[in-house]
Amino acid sequence: MEDLSGRKFNRLKALNPTPERKSRKVVWECLCDCGETTYVASDKLKNGSIKSCGCQRRDAGKTLQKTLHSEMNVDGVIIPYLKRKARKDNKTGVKGVSLIKTRSGAERYRSTITVKGKLHYLGTYETLAQAISARKAGEKKYHDPYITKLEEKEND
Numbered sequence: 454m455e456d457l458s459g460r461k462f463n464r465l466k467a468l469n470p471t472p473e474r475k476s477r478k479v480v481w482e483c484l485c486d487c488g489e490t491t492y493v494a495s496d497k498l499k500n501g502s503i504k505s506c507g508c509q510r511r512d513a514g515k516t517l518q519k520t521l522h523s524e525m526n527v528d529g530v531i532i533p534y535l536k537r538k539a540r541k542d543n544k545t546g547v548k549g550v551s552l553i554k555t556r557s558g559a560e561r562y563r564s565t566i567t568v569k570g571k572l573h574y575l576g577t578y579e580t581l582a583q584a585i586s587a588r589k590a591g592e593k594k595y596h597d598p599y600i601t602k603l604e605e606k607e608n609d
């Protein structure tokens with residue numbers, strides 16, 4: 454039996470051989486860099502087919518998530534949120550335009566836009582078309598700089 458004790462294989466350090474065998478290979482008790490103990494057959498350790506207790510794969514998943522998140526994130530604005538459709542409870546069916554009633558009972562269309570969690574009022578209008586164009590202008594003003602930045606980032 455080859456003595457692997459104390460030897461490092463990727464994230465795993467072989468500690469002690471166990472009586473267990475896998476395909477006639479000695480199963481070693483290993484200490485992973487993350488602090489977990491795991492059991493790996495000597496051949497798997499040496500050929501690198503097992504590199505960690507499993508945390509490496511978990512880390513890789515986390516890194517991917519992080520990357521996705523950061524690519525979508527421009528100065529704290531999550532771009533997909535900007536492109537989200539109108540909520541179902543929105544009576545006008547247009548994102549950022551809601552139907553309101555004035556104190557005199559008249560119906561008006563109010564345009565709003567949210568940037569970094571802050572609501573900006575874009576005005577109240579008699580017609581839906583006016584409110585939509587105000588909203589479009591608001592998107593240009595408040596959202597486009599972020600979307601442009603994201604596109605620049607993606608083209609890097």
Ligand SMILES: [Zn+2]
Binds near residue numbers: 489509
């Ligand atoms: Zn680990």
